[in-house]
Amino acid sequence: MQEFFTFDGSVLRTNIAMSATGSTLYVVGSVGYLPAVLAVNPLIGIYGFVLGSAFIAWSQLWKTYRIGGGELQEGFHLKTFAAADAFTAAGVELSAGIGALCFFFGTLLYDNGPLEGPGSVLATVLWIWVVGSAWFTTGGLFLAARHAFMRVV
Secondary structure (H helix, E strand, C coil): CHHHHHCCCHHHHHHHHHHHHHHHHHHHHHHHCCHHHHHHCCHHHHHHHHHHHHHHHHHHHHHHHHHCCCCCCCCCCHHHHHCHHHHHHHHHHHHHHHHHHHHHHHHHHHHHCCCCCCCCCHHHHHHHHHHHHHHHHHHHHHHHHHHHCCCCC
16 A cells, blocks of 8 residues: 555556555455354355455556556557566556456356266366466566565565
């Protein structure tokens, strides 16, 4: 949230607010799976993750678009990512966006089931979540590289 108060411009602040909203909804979704909350309303966890994933995916993909010059007069160009700074910045944002999409679709599949029996989707859901987690981890590795090797703060 520090970015929200540090940077100027309504577009940038909207993008930052979307990330913060998505993260907050992930926390709500996590709380929704606590046994006491789950017993009251099982939809809190599901919708927390679905909506949180949607906000984060949109925000991160938008950030990637912005890194590629999408809001400049020249428009978006893949060649922008050839520079180390843009490549690693896009790696941080795009990895998180793909991870969020995995959690979005995985949670929707989990919600629509079935989770038991011969037609169970549970194994598929778990693999989608594992892939999503790997993408989130990849984003963290890109961020670590930016800090360690490029000295980007």
